[in-house]
Amino acid sequence: MICVLTILVVPSLLCTKCMLSFSVISNWKVLMDLESGSDSLSILHGIRFFSMCWIIFGHTYYHLDFKVLKYLQITIELTSQFAFNSITNASLLVDNFFFIRKPVIGLWVNFVIMVASVVGVGIQNYIRDFPPTNLFIHADVEQRTQLMMETYYPPLHHLGPHCLGIFVGYYLRQKMSPKSFHWKWHILAWILTFAFTTSALFGVHPWNNDLPGTGKVATVLYASLSRMSWTIGLAWIVIACSTGCGGFLTNVLSWKPLIPLSRLTFMVYMVHPLIQHVFYSTLREGIQARNSLAVFIYFGFVISSYAFEWLYACYLKLLSSELEKLYSKSKKPFEKETDPKKSCSWGRHDQEKIIQRTNRSQDI
Numbered sequence: 001m002i003c004v005l006t007i008l009v010v011p012s013l014l015c016t017k018c019m020l021s022f023s024v025i026s027n028w029k030v031l032m033d034l035e036s037g038s039d040s041l042s043i044l045h046g047i048r049f050f051s052m053c054w055i056i057f058g059h060t061y062y063h064l065d066f067k068v069l070k071y072l073q074i075t076i077e078l079t080s081q082f083a084f085n086s087i088t089n090a091s092l093l094v095d096n097f098f099f100i101r102k103p104v105i106g107l108w109v110n111f112v113i114m115v116a117s118v119v120g121v122g123i124q125n126y127i128r129d130f131p132p133t134n135l136f137i138h139a140d141v142e143q144r145t146q147l148m149m150e151t152y153y154p155p156l157h158h159l160g161p162h163c164l165g166i167f168v169g170y171y172l173r174q175k176m177s178p179k180s181f182h183w184k185w186h187i188l189a190w191i192l193t194f195a196f197t198t199s200a201l202f203g204v205h206p207w208n209n210d211l212p213g214t215g216k217v218a219t220v221l222y223a224s225l226s227r228m229s230w231t232i233g234l235a236w237i238v239i240a241c242s243t244g245c246g247g248f249l250t251n252v253l254s255w256k257p258l259i260p261l262s263r264l265t266f267m268v269y270m271v272h273p274l275i276q277h278v279f280y281s282t283l284r285e286g287i288q289a290r291n292s293l294a295v296f297i298y299f300g301f302v303i304s305s306y307a308f309e310w311l312y313a314c315y316l317k318l319l320s321s322e323l324e325k326l327y328s329k330s331k332k333p334f335e336k337e338t339d340p341k342k343s344c345s346w347g348r349h350d351q352e353k354i355i356q357r358t359n360r361s362q363d364i
Helices: 002-020 024-031 043-062 072-079 082-088 090-099 107-128 141-151 155-173 183-202 216-242 248-253 258-263 265-281 291-334 348-363
Strands: none
Touching: 024 291, 043 082, 043 090, 043 216, 043 248, 043 258, 043 265, 043 291, 072 082, 082 090, 082 183, 090 155, 090 216, 107 141, 107 155, 107 216, 155 216, 183 216, 216 248, 258 265, 265 291
């Protein structure tokens, strides 16, 4: 009798859940859930969102075709400004995402891989005679594309930050905390964090302006150590904010409204270059390189990218994930069973209801 009721009820339950998967309201509630997982660090949501915004800002310049620019002399002056190095080195923010991915791996193996990555990047830079990073003074599109293919896309250049993230994850998993350290050590740690991150971000300034001190040795050292320097600063920020030593920064990075935006990060990263290319390819006249104009365009890219992904998540992404779950669940009740209480995969509550109905029919 239980098996008969199971066969009759399972399709109706699956059909109801399948129809609910098309509900925009239900998908919206899932997307807007402000509760972070118990096994995740809440500050990582803020790191994902702000890193994504910075990457879009860098791509606002990188995806711009130099052919549409007017007054190239102004463009050269713009790229030589000190603050513009935060755009030149926007690729460092990509390493934030490699840093926060923490699979299980042996610590000594992890250390060897991290050192090998740094050494390998230095050797490649020396042999290939590359600049320290993809500089904007290289207006040749082919040259910039080649640098991207050999120094940005290969995983070798991101293994160091990734491995350092594993060490940080291990440290936090062991429930260790720098709270017991003297306040002087905390100040020193924040000073070093500022020094490491700013040197990585703005250290490329001499190469952008043809200043002294940009020889072969300096180029190799910067190319091989800049990403690690940036990630070391990020490591302290994550440790401090995760253990109650981050102050107001913890409140900013763990702000709950950033959780839904953090969930959209991956697809925003995939779709925003398409939006930028469509915009730049449809320009009917040249534009002047001005930071004020770039900021205005940048906010348009951010809003349109997140709006597009929001619609996609509500209508397609969550729908496909829910249907996939239902499909995997629908196969389990018809698999070989020995215990009727374990025969239904949609939940113990539903199973108990079926058993109660069966008992009532038998009593009647």
